[in-house]
Amino acid sequence: MADSVLRSGIILLLLILLASGGHWKVSASGQPPGKFPIPHSKSPPSAAVVSRLAFGSCANQSGPQPIWNAVIDFDPQVFIWLGDNIYGDNRRPFSVFGRTATIGPWKNTPRFFPSSEEEMRRRYRLAKYQPGYSVLRQRAQHELILLQIIGTYDDHDYGLNDAGKEFPLKNISQRLLLDFLDEPEDSPRRKQAGVYASYVFGPPGKQLKVIVLDTRYHRDPLFSDGSILGESQWEWLANELSGPQTEITIIASSIQVVSNLSATTGPFFYLESWGHFPTERERLYKLITNNAVFLLQRTGVFFISGDVHFAEITRFDCGCEYPLYDITSSGLTQAVERTVPQPFDFLVRLAAWLTPSTMRVHSQTCLYKSCAYGQPNFGAVEIDWDSVPPTMKFEVRTVNGDPANSIEILLSELQPKNNSRIPASKPYQRHCSLEVELPWFRRYQLALTFFGSVAVFVVALTVLVKSIASASKKCVRKLKID
Numbered sequence: 068m069a070d071s072v073l074r075s076g077i078i079l080l081l082l083i084l085l086a087s088g089g090h091w092k093v094s095a096s097g098q099p100p101g102k103f104p105i106p107h108s109k110s111p112p113s114a115a116v117v118s119r120l121a122f123g124s125c126a127n128q129s130g131p132q133p134i135w136n137a138v139i140d141f142d143p144q145v146f147i148w149l150g151d152n153i154y155g156d157n158r159r160p161f162s163v164f165g166r167t168a169t170i171g172p173w174k175n176t177p178r179f180f181p182s183s184e185e186e187m188r189r190r191y192r193l194a195k196y197q198p199g200y201s202v203l204r205q206r207a208q209h210e211l212i213l214l215q216i217i218g219t220y221d222d223h224d225y226g227l228n229d230a231g232k233e234f235p236l237k238n239i240s241q242r243l244l245l246d247f248l249d250e251p252e253d254s255p256r257r258k259q260a261g262v263y264a265s266y267v268f269g270p271p272g273k274q275l276k277v278i279v280l281d282t283r284y285h286r287d288p289l290f291s292d293g294s295i296l297g298e299s300q301w302e303w304l305a306n307e308l309s310g311p312q313t314e315i316t317i318i319a320s321s322i323q324v325v326s327n328l329s330a331t332t333g334p335f336f337y338l339e340s341w342g343h344f345p346t347e348r349e350r351l352y353k354l355i356t357n358n359a360v361f362l363l364q365r366t367g368v369f370f371i372s373g374d375v376h377f378a379e380i381t382r383f384d385c386g387c388e389y390p391l392y393d394i395t396s397s398g399l400t401q402a403v404e405r406t407v408p409q410p411f412d413f414l415v416r417l418a419a420w421l422t423p424s425t426m427r428v429h430s431q432t433c434l435y436k437s438c439a440y441g442q443p444n445f446g447a448v449e450i451d452w453d454s455v456p457p458t459m460k461f462e463v464r465t466v467n468g469d470p471a472n473s474i475e476i477l478l479s480e481l482q483p484k485n486n487s488r489i490p491a492s493k494p495y496q497r498h499c500s501l502e503v504e505l506p507w508f509r510r511y512q513l514a515l516t517f518f519g520s521v522a523v524f525v526v527a528l529t530v531l532v533k534s535i536a537s538a539s540k541k542c543v544r545k546l547k548i549d
């Protein structure tokens with residue numbers, strides 16, 4: 068009897084210890100998460116170790132979304148929406164001339180325009196009840212399944228292509244996103260200006276923090292080199308990064324942090340990225356290096372991002388004293404190779420290969436030579452906490468769940484002391500040159516190749532036409548003489 072009482076007592080004590088050890092916490096109002104823990108709607112097993120996270124962006128609610136089967140098969144414990152979770156705005160057709168010209172320097176009508184609140188709500192409903200996503204959401208609501216769905220918006224679900232702080236319907240967009248994410252009614256995220264939030268998962272020693280940024284609500288106009296986050300969010304972020312150290316910190320940004328592909332894809336197209344706001348990006352890197360409160364470097368930080376309709380893994384070695392990775396996954400349905408008819412999709416891959424990137428990580432596992440993946444995809448992070456030191460696998464997965472790109476790193480690589488161990492040769496070539504620093508002929512390689520090929524084609528065609536014309540003339544002359 069005493070033995071069983073003792074055993075029950077020990078079990079009870081263990082349960083109490085576990086219950087107090089590793090709560091999942093959310094903080095979204097600038098307070099360190101440990102200070103004002105906000106109860107979440109679900110109570111996942113305390114002290115649960117999180118070792119599988121998935122993320123994705125750019126999902127058109129009006130078409131099929133078969134990729135959810137692969138996401139569910141991956142069995143993530145956390146799924147992070149990175150924006151364009153719906154396409155809420157509307158697009159006018161391309162029109163070069165007339166009263167409604169939507170492109171060109173003489174453009175007089177905006178190509179994109181917002182929807183009404185009711186229409187946005189309808190589109191969110193379509194997304195929420197997509198067959199595959201419904202299954203994932205039901206799993207997230209199940210008491211016994213360890214899964215939490217979190218996220219942020221990008222421009223199209225914020226309400227308008229490329230929109231920032233000037234967008235008049237932004238408070239409605241914030242509410243609609245939080246409704247979509249099943250955010251509790253009393254959540255501080257519903258009261259603050261913007262949807263930024265942070266979460267801490269796992270027990271001490273195996274803790275993982277996810278910081279979700281809002282890159283829209285406070286963003287200054289494009290090409291202004293102003294602010295992306297705004298002062299209130301910067302203050303909050305500084306608090307989050309200076310708060311208690313976690314083994315891993317993931318910073319989720321809707322737009323790419325490390326890669327600035329626009330520097331090499333002009334004049335054909337431009338993509339939004341932190342690279343368009345160089346002062347702001349520098350501030351972000353500095354905040355990781357020396358946070359405002361303790362002047363300590365936060366270790367184990369990496370970024371995840373979406374937006375660009377292709378996937379890549381990039382790395383910047385000179386942002387802080389260890390490599391900063393950015394795993395970009397885009398999109399769940401919207402992908403660049405889908406924009407051209409099938410026999411010509413190789414042209415997109417050729418363009419990707421011709422476009423120089425100083426940040427992209429090239430590995431043997433890439434499906435294509437460019438290491439960019441332009442078909443529907445999702446991002447996956449797997450952490451092996453039990454290996455010594457712990458390892459992390461960053462992956463881009465296809466619609467079938469197969470890896471399209473995959474790299475594995477030691478968690479200890481994301482610490483200053485180990486940076487010197489990285490040899491300055493392949494496969495760990497240092498990625499320190501910004502795209503804008505490339506020599507012009509390399510930076511505009513894609514445009515030079517394109518216009519060069521067009522010029523060669525035109526010259527060849529002209530020579531051919533002239534040769535045929537002169538041969539015909541000779542023939543006619545000869546016939547006349549005969």
Ligand SMILES: [Fe+2]
Pocket residue numbers: 125151223374375376398401
């Ligand atoms: Fe998108």
